[in-house]
Amino acid sequence: MTTTTATTTAPPVPAALASAPRRGRGINWSTVGTAVTTMIIVVWCLAPFYWMLVLAFRDNDHTFSTDPWFSHVTLDNFRYAFNAEYNPFARSLLNSLLIGAVVTAVSMVIGVFAAYALARLSFRGKGFVLTVILGASMFPGVAILTPLFQLFSSWHWLGTYQALALPQVSFSLPLAVYTLTSFFAEMPWNLEEAARVDGATSGQAFRLVILPLAAPAMFTTAILVFLASWNEYLLSSVLSNGSTEVAPSTVAIANFTAGPHIVPYTQTMAAGLIVTVPLIVVVLLLQRRIVSGLTAGGIKG
């Protein structure tokens, strides 16, 4: 299962050997320097996230306390975030899941076909198709937003699930095609040939040989597409048109309220944490694959 992802990640060993600390007497300053910069990076990346964690568990009355440790700990913020009386956050999580699932399913089914053809078959105009797909992902969201807003408005689609899901395909499909094509290009397709030499039909060869090999790559791509959908804000905030019934969690968090006279910082951080923690768990579990997926489309050699 992991063999294909292992090949897509650049082998770290030779490069690491080059900077291996020389064994011997005295302090190796370059190792010390690397250790210090490593610490700086870790602190830089984690400090704001740590602060979100601290505030999410902190009593709202102590929002501006700068105590760096967990203090005035409470779970009220979470209770508050899920209280439908105050805000539609719980509903928005379901909306995000639903929209993300639909967008991912559509993009993957159609993207796998296209990526297979791009990576595996020979046809005229391949460069053109790649350009179109890459170009489509580079359009600014606002370029398609204005006409879609008008169109959906005349169809009475504003504030509906389809109005939120359909336009997201404009960036999720190119992302899926792009990432899958890179993965597919590195698959050992000659195994398929070998299976057919051994008498398998093309369907069997695909099902028994290629599908298990391609599954991790497809899974990684699906995760990246789902993350992109989960993060989407511009199209969702405009096309939901104020309807909290269908708005995803990003929109709910941006508009998070806590009633009059309350600065809802700690509650917002609790809601933000709920949206973020599943992503962080997924990213940590699949970090090698995610990194190879992120770099696969961009850079090879």
Added chain:
Amino acid sequence: MTVAGHVERRAGENPPGGPRRTRTRRGATRPREARRAYLLIAPALLLLALVVGYPIVKAVHQSFLTDPGLDKATGMFDEGNNWFGLHNYTHWLLQQCASPDGGYTSCPSGALGSQFWSSVGVTVGFTVVAVALETVIGMGFALTMHRAFRGRALVRVAILIPWAIPTAVTSKLWQVMFDPQGVINKLLGTHYAWTSSLWPARSAIVIADTWKTTPFIALLILAGLQNIPAETYEAAKIDGANAWRRFTSVTLPLVKPALAVAVVFRALDTLRMYDLPQILTGGSNGTTTSSILVVDQLTRGANSASALSTLTFVLIFVIAFGLVRLLNANLFGAQAKAVR
């Protein structure tokens, strides 16, 4: 082309004693393979034509039409969608608004029409400063990650966290930290109203954006670094090059293709930035990017918003094209190579 060669080679490799196989191979000639490819690609292209192609063509068309509103000359309500020529464009580019007498005067300050050039300046300014910072810091990150032995796993995990947090949440997080009473002022001993005065607000956006996206650029640069063979460094070392010389003469030129692609992708993303400034500052205090201006205009007149979004798209295209030429970035090369 190369795939066809591949097919022939594979056909040649077939053992002679496989008649059934040879037949299937011979059946997979190029036209048939191409037809299959077009069938497989058609749904993706059709869907993109529907969700990208059609809206863009429609936006360009709409940008030449009038918005519904009171006709200044007759005083009657006009449904709009009449031919308007380039007036929507001159409205934004020359900042001309309709005057009560039916002519055109320069837009009053505060009107959206007068904000076009400032939003362009803000957008380009954010892009230049943020991408420069992200590239330099990202390079530092990548070099450290490349060398790091012990903390490699930890850094890898840490660096993915800012990337994994949704931008909307990132914006709220920094909004909390940048509050006048927030932790950043307390740490710095300052009393800035970060999100509600001009330069602090702009700095806040650049800082938050840099925090969030430096990991991404670092990952792309790291991928480039890992493709440099270790022997190249050994050779440079033997030739007596010091660390700085090795960086400028070996690392930079060899990592440049990866760096160029990363810079172009980041620039494209920053040029269309919306979530972060919209949530962090509401686009006020000199942080209105082009995308924010389009959304502000959207409900006030979709056809003039179309002209604005078309201008934004042209602006992004021109800058991206210029960057690709300037950096000699090969966006398609990597993909074409992988496909081959």
